[in-house]
Amino acid sequence: MSPGAFPDVAWAGLAPELVMVLGAVVLLLLDVQVKPGVKVLWRSASAIMVIALALGIWQWIVTEPGGELAFGGMLILDPAAAFARLVVLVVSILAISAGRSLFVQLGNRAAEGLALVLLASAGFVLMAASQNLVMMFLGLEMGSISLYILAGITGDGVRSDEAALKYLLLGAVASAVFIYGVALVFAGTGSLGLVAIGGFLAQYLVLSPAVLLIGIGLITVGLCFKVAAAPFHVWAPDVYQGAPAGIVGYMAAVAKVGGFAALARVLLSGFGTFRADWALVVAAIAALSMMVGAVMAIISTDIRRLLAYSGVAHAGFILTGLASGAPGSPSVWFYLAVYTVQLVAAFSVISAVGGAASSGSALSDYRGLYRRSPFLAIALSVSLLGMAGLPLTTGFVAKLGVFLQAWQHGLQWLVVVAVLASAMAIYLYLRVIVTMYMHSPTTDDPVGSDRPTFWALGFATAVTVVLGVFPQPLLKLVESAIYL
């Protein structure tokens, strides 16, 4: 594009994001002008997300296999971006449904909370679709800053504040590391667009790639922080523990989708020619994440810390697929889609049991949960079994996919580590399930869940089981997301 010419605006391609962003603004204005009840705001936000999902599905259908560049090469609207958008939207709708009691408890802050959820989702979709490193940074910040605020949005309780502040400070450092890496990559290649960088590196042999390698490393570190891969995971347990229960699952899930989509794009599409240099580092991070996550989760006594560390392990599993450098990494996309749904479901149960605005959920609170609420216990069990990767759940297909992909691309040692970590992880998930079914409850008070939570959990459970038994439709979907 020649400078001075206005770039082609892909209105249709960005329709879901436009709906989300405009919807967020409308929610805020409604709150100021009309002051409707929280229920109305919640319904409006849900409606906006459903419209965005419908548009997202339409965009998924019409997207060309190779994708098209939009906004003068700032974004690439390809199947991978469309798929990431679908995952983000489904996760957001589940989280908004299951989080209704949180927004009701937020009272006059509900509009802000809902608007931030919408904006964060739009930000992470933009991050997944960005073809330019500066755009990627802006999408990352748009999502992350919304999440920092959401972590502390209840505004009372020291732990919630601590979680928000910790997330903000460490997130800011990670963003700084990322942008420093972007600057070095620009110095090394002379461009910020990933396609241009890939083209440059394919065309020229870089004789002194030190600056470029440090840049790639810093970008990887910045994104690994966002997806909570070891050793950049230390924030995750504290943030998951302190942030309001109704939103933690959402925070964890969308950050992982955006982060891994960006990581896949940077490493595969931008620096594919440097795979020999980054694959070993990514594999090492993956191995460390899996072991640290599994070991630390086993010794956790708070179910949220347990899930945070299990999230670290899952980041490792996903990185295992990514390290293989397989074109498009379909197994990574499948894993992301099914894991984020399980994550949101697990935290929805925690929110129903412990209270949507609560911080911290001791494992002992889950003693005998089956007798207090069979539905919640079953929903949590299914999502935990899915995370454990038991056969007949989506988790099994996902794990098998990344392991196979890594094995075929010569990372056998990593697969051995991954299988060991999975075996350890099964113990920790079973420990929670045993607590729920075998132990006698401390109180006999039944735990209820409201209707939206019921539907969200029902959907997540059904997806985990049905797609675990018949994974073909989703596998086909992700295989068409190959973009390299």
Added chain:
Amino acid sequence: MVELVIFVLMGSGALAGGVTVVMARNPVRSAMGMLGSLVSLAVIYVVNLAHLVAAVQVVVYAGAVLTLFLFVIMFIGVDRAEDTSETIPLQRKLVAGLALVVAVGAAVLVWRGRFSWTPAAAESVPIPNGTVQALGGELFTTWVLGVEITALLLTIAAVGAIALAFYRRSGKASAEK
């Protein structure tokens, strides 16, 4: 040659300013360190022919934002004693160890990657045109999406400030005990 001298001078100025921001006990001194860092960066921008960016840097950041910082610091009070005792055991040793690992890693990369001051893509980068017209043109054509997203970022920041600070003071009791 002149460029290199200015870069080294101003680069170390910016670094020293940054270190001051983190290390200074007195917050006013931190703010002054930040001022030094920002002005040094502005000079580097001038050397790189980005005159408008340099001017904006001085006027907006060094002028407006830093004044705001100073106001806030003065409002809170600079004489309030801060508790700077560290509660995490071995924190310093751990950080020193990690810093060493990072330094060694960077050194290995520089050594293995045959570090060169001339970037690989030196000839493909056009000479920047830092005039207001060129910058505005670039900003609102090539980077128009980025400008819009930045506007959204500011919206998010404002929404967050209201959600976190405003309602807290108005004392809306929330459900958590």
